[in-house]
Amino acid sequence: MVALQGRSLATIAPSSGEFLGWNGTAWIPTVPASNPYFAGTGLTLSGNTFNANNTLAIWNANQLNGTSISTVLPSNNEILKWNGSEWAPSADNNNFYAAGTGITLSGNTFSHSAHTGDATGTTSLTVVALQGRSLATIAPSSGEFLGWNGTAWIPTVPASNHISQVPV
Numbered sequence: 001m002v003a004l005q006g007r008s009l010a011t012i013a014p015s016s017g018e019f020l021g022w023n024g025t026a027w028i029p030t031v032p033a034s035n036p037y038f039a040g041t042g043l044t045l046s047g048n049t050f051n052a053n054n055t056l057a058i059w060n061a062n063q064l065n066g067t068s069i070s071t072v073l074p075s076n077n078e079i080l081k082w083n084g085s086e087w088a089p090s091a092d093n094n095n096f097y098a099a100g101t102g103i104t105l106s107g108n109t110f111s112h113s114a115h116t117g118d119a120t121g122t123t124s125l126t127v128v129a130l131q132g133r134s135l136a137t138i139a140p141s142s143g144e145f146l147g148w149n150g151t152a153w154i155p156t157v158p159a160s161n162h163i164s165q166v167p168v
Contacts, residue, residue, distance in 0.1 A: 102126070 002009060004020070004027050014020075014029030021030030039045035042058045062069055064087050069080070074089030081090040099105035102112060128135055130146075130153055140146075140155035147156030 007022075008026045009020075010026045010028040012029055018029040018031055020027045022028075023030075037045060037048075037050075039050060042053050042056055044051045044053055062071075064080075067082075068086040070083075070086050070088035072089055074080075077092060078089040079092045080087050083090070097105060097110075099110065104111045133148075134152040135146075136152045136154040138155055144155040144157055146153045147158075148154075149156075
């Protein structure tokens with residue numbers, strides 16, 4: 001054989017461990033470099049193992065769902081927000097809430113605080129409608145029930161006793 005793919009082969013006899021290498025003119029017996037591989041940017045090479053140098057910023061995300069992420073470093077307590085053109089660090093709006101009458105707020109949990117804790121059982125919760133129909137603001141008297149007057153639920157004395165006892 002005098003050529004490999006149309007390129008001449010040197011007539012030098014190879015030694016053990018050599019391989020054919022191209023010198024620009026001919027294929028010749030060549031001693032391999034200790035490591036023919038090169039670790040590019042962001043990579044390390046140890047023996048025959050490549051590793052990502054993942055502490056470098058190049059391995060961090062530069063897009064979120066196909067849209068750019070700002071390279072601005074965030075400050076303490078900032079969050080990642082969409083600014084109309086990219087995701088960028090921004091202050092949290094801290095939407096603060098306040099508990100109104102009959103409601104308590106502990107951390108991020110709202111609770112109903114209907115009973116005031118006094119001996120009368122008074123409630124601080126005010127119901128203004130039943131099934132979307134108004135409740136009159138008239139205070140009920142003893143023995144009255146809620147009755148519908150065609151416009152609102154009002155305290156009413158029943159016209160007759162419609163409750164019958166069922167034997168047990």
